[in-house]
Amino acid sequence: MTTTKPRLFSPFKLRELALASRIVVSPMCQYSAIDGRATDWHRVHWGQLMQASAGLVFIEATAVTPVGRITPGCLGLYDDGCEEAIARGLAIARAAAPPVPVAIQLAHAGRKGSRTPPWDGGRGVAPGDGDWETVAPSALAFQPGDPVPRAMTRQDLDEVRDAFVAAARRAERIGLDAVELHFAHGYLLDEFLSPLANRREDAYGGTFEGRIRFPLEVFAAVRDAWRAPRPLGVRISATDWVDGGWTLEDSLALAVRLRALGCDFIDVSSGGVSPLQKIPLGPGYQVPLARAVRAASSLPTIAVGLITDPAQADALIAAGDADLVALARGILWDSRWPWHAAAALGAHVHVPRQYTRAAPMGAQGVIAKR
Numbered sequence: 268m269t270t271t272k273p274r275l276f277s278p279f280k281l282r283e284l285a286l287a288s289r290i291v292v293s294p295m296c297q298y299s300a301i302d303g304r305a306t307d308w309h310r311v312h313w314g315q316l317m318q319a320s321a322g323l324v325f326i327e328a329t330a331v332t333p334v335g336r337i338t339p340g341c342l343g344l345y346d347d348g349c350e351e352a353i354a355r356g357l358a359i360a361r362a363a364a365p366p367v368p369v370a371i372q373l374a375h376a377g378r379k380g381s382r383t384p385p386w387d388g389g390r391g392v393a394p395g396d397g398d399w400e401t402v403a404p405s406a407l408a409f410q411p412g413d414p415v416p417r418a419m420t421r422q423d424l425d426e427v428r429d430a431f432v433a434a435a436r437r438a439e440r441i442g443l444d445a446v447e448l449h450f451a452h453g454y455l456l457d458e459f460l461s462p463l464a465n466r467r468e469d470a471y472g473g474t475f476e477g478r479i480r481f482p483l484e485v486f487a488a489v490r491d492a493w494r495a496p497r498p499l500g501v502r503i504s505a506t507d508w509v510d511g512g513w514t515l516e517d518s519l520a521l522a523v524r525l526r527a528l529g530c531d532f533i534d535v536s537s538g539g540v541s542p543l544q545k546i547p548l549g550p551g552y553q554v555p556l557a558r559a560v561r562a563a564s565s566l567p568t569i570a571v572g573l574i575t576d577p578a579q580a581d582a583l584i585a586a587g588d589a590d591l592v593a594l595a596r597g598i599l600w601d602s603r604w605p606w607h608a609a610a611a612l613g614a615h616v617h618v619p620r621q622y623t624r625a626a627p628m629g630a631q632g633v634i635a636k637r
């Protein structure tokens with residue numbers, strides 16, 4: 268147990284949105300929707316995540332059009348049925364958990380769409396088996412053997428931008444607290460950023476300015492629709508980890524541009540554009556990227572990636588590496604990770620009142636009084 272007050276459990280504000288701690292549940296695809304609609308799986312899953320007593324819970328990458336899904340089982344927010352299914356699922360989950368802000372990650376899979384879920388190999392959906400034509404900045408497959416996407420026309424760009432805006436409006440109607448645009452992991456908007464995937468010869472390719480143009484147009488349009496004070500952020504892949512690809516320096520310049528457009532936070536991930544990536548995996552391996560983005564942009568940042576230990580998470584917040592830490596696999600492994608982190612660091616959490624007797628001998632002080 269530490270002697271100083273744990274920073275991990277100090278409050279934070281994303282614009283006007285108050286977070287009770289610095290712990291974020293990272294977006295995690297569940298591949299369990301039907302026709303883009305949330306199912307019973309999501310209701311239970313969201314309830315469980317919301318019972319974790321994190322400061323902010325993300326709903327998974329949620330497609331803004333049907334062809335923007337990664338798999339046929341990906342969640343969508345592109346029609347009334349999708350909107351109703353998320354609203355209903357959230358109402359159920361919220362009834363089973365203490366109040367916690369919920370954010371949604373809006374996404375388009377680009378050339379990495381029309382795949383099977385990871386548990387079925389993550390390969391291209393067989394032709395005629397519910398597959399679809401994928402779109403991307405350029406007609407370049409992600410890897411040899413993958414279907415070649417169709418290069419987007421000007422009209423496609425407008426439609427995708429408008430789909431992001433429409434999804435943000437639906438998110439507002441549902442009562443979601445924050446939106447994150449998915450600019451990472453080699454999906455559509457990241458494909459525009461990276462010179463490895465974007466070989467366009469029009470105004471949306473070529474130079475850094477050309478490659479950031481469409482993602483920034485999407486951001487600006489969503490910012491207009493998702494009006495302040497609601498926080499709007501972006502998840503980036505801060506580097507492609509490939510020579511000749513998108514670099515950390517590019518990310519720092521992008522973050523400054525996003526800030527000027529009213530971005531409220533940057534969630535700093537990496538990789539995903541190229542199968543040639545060489546990622547130096549290790550505890551907190553992306554933390555230095557978050558630190559650099561935070562220093563260059565002065566924006567709140569989320570650090571993510573192999574942050575598993577409460578003392579590690581607390582130390583990186585205390586060191587000013589990032590403002591928030593996101594956990595993905597760690598929360599699936601231990602869905603009460605924040606409770607256990609509070610016990611380890613000598614902090615307090617609000618738990619569902621039905622569970623207030625849960626704390627074992629010696630840890631009773633962890634459960635905050637209402």
Ligand SMILES: Cc1cc2nc3c(=O)[nH]c(=O)nc-3n(C[C@H](O)[C@H](O)[C@H](O)COP(=O)(O)O)c2cc1C
Nearest residue numbers: 293294295296327328571572573574594595596597
């Ligand atoms: C099951 C699973 C689903 C994921 N889905 C998404 C997603 O929807 N959007 C996203 O940006 N990252 C996604 N990720 C990546 C995580 O959000 C996170 O960045 C990554 O797993 C590293 O964090 P970790 O070491 O805490 O797991 C997913 C990861 C996992 C394990």
